[in-house]
Amino acid sequence: MSERKVRVRFAPSPTGPLHMGGVRTALFNYLFAKKHGGDFILRIEDTDQNRYVPGAEEYIIESLTWCGLNPVEGPGIGGNFGPYRQSERKEIYKKYADQLIESGWAYYAFDTPEEIETLRKEAEAIKETFSYGIGTREQLNNSLKLSAKEVEDKIAGGQAYVIRFKMPEDTDVTEEDLIRGSVTFNTTKSLDDKVLFKSDGMPTYHLANVVDDHLMEITHVIRGEEWLPSMPLHVLLYKAFGWEDTRPRFAHLPLILKPVGKGKLSKRDGDKMGFPVFPLLWTDPETGDISRGYREDGYFPEAFINLLALLGWSPGNDQEFFSIEELSGLFSLDRVVKSGSRFDPEKAKWFNKHYFQQKEAQELAQLFKPVLEKKGVAASDEKILAVVSEVKERCEFVTDIWEQSSYFFLAPESYDEKTISKRWKEDTPEKLLAIADVFASVSEWKADVIKEAFSAFMNEKEWGFGVVMNPLRLCLVGGNMGPDLFVICELLGQEESIDRIKTAIEKIG
RNA sequence: GGCCCGUUCGUCUAGGGGUUAGGACGCAAGAUUUUCAUUCUUGUAGCAGGGGUUCGAAUCCCCUACGGGCUACCA
Structure with a gap:
């Protein structure tokens, strides 16, 4: 078993957009595969036809x-173990279910959903929980109780049935979880007779997952904690099939938990607190509801991956930034923490900031261009690059970038009130007019030249720099933000700078 | 309710018998920037509680509390 090539799979079900927790599961699978020189496979678990959501599968693939x-095998990619959509493997499962019936590990059950619902309600009424399995199955409508002839007749007669796993009694199932260590379940105490094969001819997750993992030669199942309770069933299924060796x-x-409050991270948290919980923007095909995505919110994929990697895993030292290649070399399951991690949107932003700062202004300028186009602003590449370099x-x-740089492209339409009241004095207009004259006399419109002329004039007049520069900034920018004032002047151009001073004096008075 | 998993600063985490319990986010203060932001420096704050075991527990064991997951012909 140890010499086998590592093969792991990410097996989402196409019931909606992929949650960021799902992306992290995919990531850890991917990293584990890379670390061990193995294969990362995508398998679509669409055995529930009722929950199929159009576009979800495409969304999953686009997100990855x-x-x-990138998976090496999967729908649309191919591979030697396909098909990779469970709905397309439908014929495969029945024979395995039958095999379990023959070997006595499973049985037919004819109870209707309504009958079971009634049983459940009755149990609830006396504050108990109905469980189909050890202790109740002998009283129910199934092949354990019925004669072989009766069962045959029912099936021949077209009566709907389901195939259930026959949970062995009072057996301790112990399994060494690669993250949690030894975990033990007692069959009588905690396991019921799960449906393996549904009346619609499709397998349930439990059967399909075990059969496919076996057929696809999966060596490691890395999945969310919500699956831990069904691990003993799966272990027993491998045993029932005689596949224990492989x-x-x-x-x-x-799990990834809500930033505040109780429970695991959900779609609602993002809406409420203003951060994405999905990798990509998603429009619900039924309701038209839109969920924001990391990509559309401006996150870089490398930042998203980095923050996800550190949610539940750590390298054991103080390193915080990792490329996916680095992660591939470093990742190991025994460094995955056992406890759930609360998601912190603030730290997520900080990760993105790091990658943003890491980028060359040139690249950022390219990314910024479409934003400008959308705003209907025309500007030369040189100017865009210069502006981005300054505000980056x-x-x-x-x-x-736009919020920090709009004044480079558009003259201010209003002026920050707080700055006016704090900086705009009675003699401000006259001083600024004098500065405008100085600006007009500057022969070479470069930041350092402008600064020199400005400083010489200020020294001559013995004016305080602060009392002039702050209102001047207000005229040019509209607020008290931005890079070096003379750099702003240079980028704005001589004429525009002077115009803005005059306009501001008119408007503010 | 039952079963299973978990619990180190507000958050993500390191630390696995002897540590001033380390780092990061956030927050706060200072420096720099004649603006704002950046940057830098410093600070803030934690082993859930109780019993053991031990010369010595954040570290090992038990109990309690709390948190989480599962409990479908859903995955």
């Missing part, structure tokens, strides 16, 4: 692509 988590090992990842360090996202 954006993150750089069966995968399990690793259950801790005050931004965390590409989307911040």
